Amino acid sequence: MSVPTRFTPIIGLEIHVELKTNSKMFCACSAHHFQVKPNTHTCPVCLGLPGALPVPNKKAVEWCQRIGLALSCQLAEESKFDRKNYFYPDLAKGYQISQYDQPLCFKGKVTLSTGKEIGITRVHMEEDTAKNVHRKVKGKDMTLVDFNRSGVPLVEIVTEPDFRSADEVDEFLKELRRVIRFLEVSDADMEKGSMRLEVNMSLLTDKDKGKFPSYKVEVKNINSFRFVKKAIEYEYKRQSEILNTGKTPRQETRGYQEDVDKTISQRSKEEAHDYRYFPEPDIPPMCFTEEDFRQIKEESPKLPQEIQDRFEKEYGLPKETAAFLTETPDLVTYTRKAFAISAKASIDPKDIANTIKNKKYDWTKLEPEELIEKLKAEKTDVITDEKQLSPIVDEIITQNPKVVKDYKAGKQQVIGFFIGQVMLRTKGKADAKAVQDLFRKKLS
Numbered sequence: 038m039s040v041p042t043r044f045t046p047i048i049g050l051e052i053h054v055e056l057k058t059n060s061k062m063f064c065a066c067s068a069h070h071f072q073v074k075p076n077t078h079t080c081p082v083c084l085g086l087p088g089a090l091p092v093p094n095k096k097a098v099e100w101c102q103r104i105g106l107a108l109s110c111q112l113a114e115e116s117k118f119d120r121k122n123y124f125y126p127d128l129a130k131g132y133q134i135s136q137y138d139q140p141l142c143f144k145g146k147v148t149l150s151t152g153k154e155i156g157i158t159r160v161h162m163e164e165d166t167a168k169n170v171h172r173k174v175k176g177k178d179m180t181l182v183d184f185n186r187s188g189v190p191l192v193e194i195v196t197e198p199d200f201r202s203a204d205e206v207d208e209f210l211k212e213l214r215r216v217i218r219f220l221e222v223s224d225a226d227m228e229k230g231s232m233r234l235e236v237n238m239s240l241l242t243d244k245d246k247g248k249f250p251s252y253k254v255e256v257k258n259i260n261s262f263r264f265v266k267k268a269i270e271y272e273y274k275r276q277s278e279i280l281n282t283g284k285t286p287r288q289e290t291r292g293y294q295e296d297v298d299k300t301i302s303q304r305s306k307e308e309a310h311d312y313r314y315f316p317e318p319d320i321p322p323m324c325f326t327e328e329d330f331r332q333i334k335e336e337s338p339k340l341p342q343e344i345q346d347r348f349e350k351e352y353g354l355p356k357e358t359a360a361f362l363t364e365t366p367d368l369v370t371y372t373r374k375a376f377a378i379s380a381k382a383s384i385d386p387k388d389i390a391n392t393i394k395n396k397k398y399d400w401t402k403l404e405p406e407e408l409i410e411k412l413k414a415e416k417t418d419v420i421t422d423e424k425q426l427s428p429i430v431d432e433i434i435t436q437n438p439k440v441v442k443d444y445k446a447g448k449q450q451v452i453g454f455f456i457g458q459v460m461l462r463t464k465g466k467a468d469a470k471a472v473q474d475l476f477r478k479k480l481s
């Protein structure tokens with residue numbers, strides 16, 4: 038038996054993003070379900086009652102196309118909904134309305150900082166399921182179903198299996214989150230479940246000779262950026278151990294369990310044909326014109342990368358700083374305001390950028406004007422006044438008898454230590470020359 042020595046992870050992602058439209062995907066119920074009293078936003082459509090007719094949410098479809106455009110996808114001129122059939126208690130109809138062979142958007146890409154491109158296979162529209170709640174009722178373990186989430190618009194983004202490391206996945210997800218937040222279509226919050234992730238992963242061995250592995254493991258239940266990395270690392274270890282014994286890992290769905298930092302087998306992975314997809318008979322196919330696409334482009338907010346490039350070019354900011362300032366739309370608005378008034382106050386935008394990035398002041402608690410005032414004060418507030426400096430100098434002298442002794446013994450260079458101490462206590466505002474003179478006077 039030849040034991041393979043090297044493994045290359047082959048990773049693809051499936052990401053579900055919940056849109057923050059006011060109403061649900063196929064009915065007029067409110068789509069807000071986070072921390073809402075259970076089963077208060079329901080109707081025959083989202084409860085899946087027989088005979089209820091779905092009516093698509095136009096805004097959700099447009100927002101899905103917005104996401105597609107931002108990921109450099111082509112938009113389909115003809116698209117339709119399909120039924121994805123499966124049974125689960127949180128799916129009352131017995132099928133999810135999704136899209137199968139004609140997604141709204143397809144063939145996109147995202148470029149990583151290394152220049153590597155990650156292919157986007159498709160971006161499609163579907164509906165969220167209800168939520169199972171496990172809890173004790175009258176001393177018995179029960180599963181209750183909350184239908185507030187049932188029918189909330191969900192966009193599914195599928196990537197090509199282009200990732201080769203957890204770091205690439207991490208960078209991609211952070212960029213995706215940033216883009217979606219700037220598009221103002223979702224909070225894309227993994228902790229709150231408005232961005233959910235499935236990782237498809239296998240390991241390529243030397244024996245595969247460049248062909249993809251014959252198996253694929255799907256990992257679900259990853260709800261933070263930190264856990265993405267951990268789940269991938271765990272799977273790498275688990276799969277490589279199996280491969281090292283000459284066996285092939287099972288094709289299956291596994292769930293990540295954060296408390297034990299492991300993935301646990303859930304079921305064998307289903308194939309597309311298991312779902313018996315067929316066109317949704319209650320919703321007519323959708324057709325779009327060039328004019329429709331032009332309008333969606335026009336109404337889409339600016340992408341963070343564009344703003345970041347402008348910050349770099351116009352203000353000469355380093356890439357890292359510009360990226361930091363374009364993390365959220367709020368921070369961009371704030372930075373722009375501060376930059377706009379910086380010239381009048383003769384403050385360098387670079388100083389503003391660094392101050393925000395280094396968290397010297399908490400920008401969320403200061404108006405841009407106040408931040409600039411603080412920077413201005415820092416520049417002009419040099420303390421030269423002997424009355425102000427004297428008590429500080431006295432204190433340092435009494436607290437450092439040994440250094441004072443050294444100085445008196447002729448070690449002139451310890452004056453640098455004294456000045457440093459004063460700067461520490463005055464946050465760098467003391468005039469160094471004045472401080473030095475004061476020490477010499479007091480110690481002579």
Ligand code: ZN
Nearest residue numbers: 064066080083
């Ligand atoms: Zn409803």
Ligand code: MN
Nearest residue numbers: 053135163193
């Ligand atoms: Mn889906």
